[in-house]
Amino acid sequence: MKSRLILLPVLALALLGVVLGPIGxxxxxxERLIDAPAVHLAPQKIFxxxxxxxxxxxxxxxxxxxxxxxxxxxxxxxxxxxxxxxQGFLEMLVEALYGFIKGMAGERYARRWFPLLAxxxxxxxxxxxxxxxxxxxxxxxxxxxxxxxxxxxLRSAGTDINMPLALALIAFxxxxxxxxxxxxxxxxxxxxxxxxxxxxxIGLLELISHFIRIISFTFRLFGNMLAGEIVLFMMTFLTFxxxxxxxxxxxxLVGGVQALVFMGLTLVFAVLAVAPHEGxxxxxAEAGQH
Amino acid sequence: MLAAPRxxxxxxxxxxxxxxxxxxxxxxxxxxxxxxxxxxLAYKRILGVLDARSGRIRDSLEEAxxxxxxxxxxxxxMQRTLLEGREEGQRVLAEAREAAERYREQQATQARAEAxxxxxxxxxxxxxxxxxxxxxxxxxxxxxxxxxAERIIHRSLDPDAHRDLIxxxxxxxxxxxxxx
Numbered sequence: 001m002k003s004r005l006i007l008l009p010v011l012a013l014a015l016l017g018v019v020l021g022p023i024g025x026x027x028x029x030x031e032r033l034i035d036a037p038a039v040h041l042a043p044q045k046i047f048x049x050x051x052x053x054x055x056x057x058x059x060x061x062x063x064x065x066x067x068x069x070x071x072x073x074x075x076x077x078x079x080x081x082x083x084x085x086x087q088g089f090l091e092m093l094v095e096a097l098y099g100f101i102k103g104m105a106g107e108r109y110a111r112r113w114f115p116l117l118a119x120x121x122x123x124x125x126x127x128x129x130x131x132x133x134x135x136x137x138x139x140x141x142x143x144x145x146x147x148x149x150x151x152x153x154l155r156s157a158g159t160d161i162n163m164p165l166a167l168a169l170i171a172f173x174x175x176x177x178x179x180x181x182x183x184x185x186x187x188x189x190x191x192x193x194x195x196x197x198x199x200x201x202i203g204l205l206e207l208i209s210h211f212i213r214i215i216s217f218t219f220r221l222f223g224n225m226l227a228g229e230i231v232l233f234m235m236t237f238l239t240f241x242x243x244x245x246x247x248x249x250x251x252x253l254v255g256g257v258q259a260l261v262f263m264g265l266t267l268v269f270a271v272l273a274v275a276p277h278e279g280x281x282x283x284x285a286e287a288g289q290h
Numbered sequence: 291m292l293a294a295p296r297x298x299x300x301x302x303x304x305x306x307x308x309x310x311x312x313x314x315x316x317x318x319x320x321x322x323x324x325x326x327x328x329x330x331l332a333y334k335r336i337l338g339v340l341d342a343r344s345g346r347i348r349d350s351l352e353e354a355x356x357x358x359x360x361x362x363x364x365x366x367x368m369q370r371t372l373l374e375g376r377e378e379g380q381r382v383l384a385e386a387r388e389a390a391e392r393y394r395e396q397q398a399t400q401a402r403a404e405a406x407x408x409x410x411x412x413x414x415x416x417x418x419x420x421x422x423x424x425x426x427x428x429x430x431x432x433x434x435x436x437x438x439a440e441r442i443i444h445r446s447l448d449p450d451a452h453r454d455l456i457x458x459x460x461x462x463x464x465x466x467x468x469x470x
Contacts, residue, residue, distance in 0.1 A: 056315070058320075119329075
């Protein structure tokens with residue numbers, strides 16, 4: 001009975017949102033209350049320091065970094081054996097991520113890889129989640145003559161291709177450096193296989209696939225974050241109230257999943273890079289026999 | 291027709307994405323700094339506490355196992371001691387019974403020996419008394435026999451010679467009595 005009392009006004013509000021939105025305007029024949037949202041593929045300039053342009057996505061990334069550092073800094077300032085709520089939350093997060101990395105890479109690499117991989121997760125997830133705050137789509141600047149915000153002060157850094165690209169480059173370098181560090185010059189045998197034309201072709205494909213990872217890493221994150229932003233804009237524009245909440249919930253999930261996918265793929269590729277290769281297996285076997 | 295989201299920029303293709311080397315560099319630096327700061331400020335401490343806690347839990351579990359094992363060993367030792375005590379008690383009791391039996395037998399034997407000794411002594415005394423009485427009777431009988439013989443023959447006899455004769459007769463009588 002109590003749930004019905006809550007559900008009915010919520011449904012009424014959702015219906016009112018649809019009626020007042022562009023669907024209602026079209027069906028009932030009245031003027032739309034708000035304009036269609038503008039989608040910006042590229043980030044927008046907020047200010048410039050010398051020749052360096054600070055965009056709304058970069059500003060958001062910095063703000064996110066400050067929030068992350070405050071959260072982790074305050075949470076781990078006085079570490080106690082019996083943790084408080086914030087310390088407990090951070091410990092839970094760190095333990096879960098460490099367990100995930102250790103489960104795939106083993107104890108040997110988990111400690112060394114953890115700082116970078118955990119930061120990838122935290123940075124991607126918090127950038128996505130921070131963008132769900134109401135100040136993101138509402139605070140900004142109006143262009144001359146415009147009656148609504150045309151340049152948002154803050155925008156999810158994930159929607160700026162430079163951010164996923166930077167992370168993809170870092171992941172790429174991390175993977176290749178570890179592969180080279182473990183196998184030395186033997187690592188290059190994966191890519192440069194001479195003698196057999198088929199093997200040479202496979203090596204070339206392997207080399208290309210490693211570079212393709214930069215693009216796949218970049219566009220997976222960029223596409224998901226941008227699509228999420230557009231979905232939120234459109235659902236808010238079309239339905240006004242209540243319904244967008246469902247999509248906000250979905251975006252919380254998407255942010256976490258994308259962060260986990262980015263970190264997980266980096267981890268998987270790194271594990272593959274340090275794993276013994278065919279040639280190395282033979283070398284290891286020979287070394288074992290001797 | 292419903293309003294569709296519109297692209298704000300005029301640029302098309304890859305240029306519309308806004309790839310910018312300086313922004314890229316800014317993100318690289320930002321992320322690099324974040325990794326360093328998070329590692330220094332948080333990860334090291336949190337992982338340290340997690341390690342310390344897991345170490346403490348492991349130690350506590352080992353300690354609990356050790357204490358449990360010790361308690362079990364103590365219980366076993368106690369049961370062993372109880373069993374040994376019970377066996378020792380039974381052994382002592384058996385020894386006491388045996389000693390008591392031995393003492394009783396010893397006392398009985400001693401009493402029997404003393405009784406036999408007393409009987410023997412009594413017999414000796416009786417025998418001595420009897421011998422003394424016999425001696426006295428014999429002496430008196432010899433004297434009587436001599437005086438009787440003197441009265442019969444009315445003459446004096448050598449008492450010593452007669453006495454030897456009488457003793458000889460009596461000894462023969464004793465020997466005959468011993469044979470019978």
